[in-house]
Amino acid sequence: MAAIVWLVAGILLAAAEMLTGDLTLLMLGGGALLTAGISFTAGTSVIVDAIVFAVVSVVLMLGVRPVLLRHYGKPPLIPTNADALPGKSALVLEPVTEHSGQVKLGGEVWTARPFDPTEEYPEGTKVFVMKIDGATAVVWKGP
Structure with a gap:
């Protein structure tokens, strides 16, 4: 029993x-x-x-x-989803300013803001993703 x-x-x-x-x-x-x-x-x-x-x-x-x-308990060796986006290049679709902007990143349209809030990127500029903050790509034109 x-x-x-x-x-x-x-x-x-x-x-x-x-x-x-x-x-x-x-x-x-x-x-x-x-x-x-x-x-x-x-x-x-x-x-x-x-x-x-x-x-x-x-x-x-x-x-x-x-x-x-x-x-x-190990994280995946290959970054996936938003973790894989930093370092990728993007094309500015709408001017990226401190409060607005859009970029095309990996075939998708993302809202974006500049890494340095004092910078602005006009339409057609190639930028690089520094990080993803929520649903916003933080981008930088580079040196």
């Missing part, structure tokens, strides 16, 4: 991990599932089950979880 309780607890903890994503509940679920297996095969008491659960969960939390976080 205790093995079924540990089995259900393990499955529920592993399923609840989908809501958090920090791998803590998954490690506890793994401890509960291993405890269920030991409890079923050896017919251990509740106290032994609790000790097995504690030991296995601590080993998983301290040994396996950090390795998984290092492996899966």
Whole structure:
């Protein structure tokens, strides 16, 4: 009977991990599932089950979880979306001033403002994206 309780607890903890994503509940679920297996095969008491659960969960939390976080917690090696735009060139479609302007960047039209607020770029100027600030490209003509 205790093995079924540990089995259900393990499955529920592993399923609840989908809501958090920090791998803590998954490690506890793994401890509960291993405890269920030991409890079923050896017919251990509740106290032994609790000790097995504690030991296995601590080993998983301290040994396996950090390795998984290092492996899966890395940002993508190739920048994507707005992170890939700084350094790209753009064409000014409407004059870029401190408060208005548009550029064509990668086939899309973006609102833009100059990197140096005192500068203005006329239509047809080639500029470079310095950063993306929300939905606005911060551009600079360069030296």
